[in-house]
Amino acid sequence: MTQAEDPKADAALDALLSQAAHDVEAAPDHWVDRVVADAAAWQPDPAAGQVAAPGFMAQVADFLGGWTGMGGLATACAAGLFFGLTQPELVTPTLGIVDAGQEDLFDLAQDALLPDDMLFFEEG
């Protein structure tokens, strides 16, 4: 029988370990003071360190690209509602203006081009 398999020795070792388990002293005062000083040095300042959590609308605005993005989205929604609810005959003049606007833009572009460029366009 080896030492490790001796039940008597095993029981004695258990008793020794058990004694060690109970042999725990309070932490020395000087050690506690040092640790508490560390804790004070690293303690967060609730007044300075905490930032209030953003509200629900602010989180939504942030998700959609900030308040500028929210403004654009509102404009697009209003335009969509306008075109959706307006009668077609009321919209036609608007489209006419758009068409006229496109012709005006074409005339402006013609003025801006050099004569050689215009020749190229006319020859195809």
Add this chain to the structure above:
Amino acid sequence: MNNLALPDDTRSDDALLAQYVAGDRHAARHLTERLGPRLISYCRRLLGDAAEAEDVAQEAMLRLWKMAPGWQPGAAKLSTWVFRVATNLCTDRLRKRRGVGLDEIAEPMDDRPGAEAQLLTQERQDALQTGLAQLPLRQRQAVILRHIEGLANPEIAAILEISTEAVESLTARGKRALAVALSPRKEELGL
């Protein structure tokens, strides 16, 4: 693990840490007095030096204060986290100390008045410390955590970052090796 906190202090470790983060200065002292004794004892058993054990235990607590604002209550056990940090710090110290003979490692001091029975008890504990110091580091850690700190295998596994099966194997082999290490002094120590 034995709870050495004040008897009327029923707040959990997590609650104390949360109160510390919220600005309660007394919470840090309560937590220090609760965790300190076992932490120092564990480090002293691993390192065999009281002053060095206090330094390491203080460093482990310092890391606790630093990470306190980010602590997730319930994600892990606070004492397990601190013991894991202390284990790693002790391991680093022992690796740096490599080459120092076992005889050069100081044994725990005891300046209490010595009746004969107390002396015998102290001799036994010194022998235990010497025996523990002869074990391979992982076996030593596992034996101390299991048989002296009284932790359960899953918690030891979390501290040592190994499986519970590995903990069982380490503690069994460690205890056998400890018995062998103490056998030459069996009669002398009344074992």
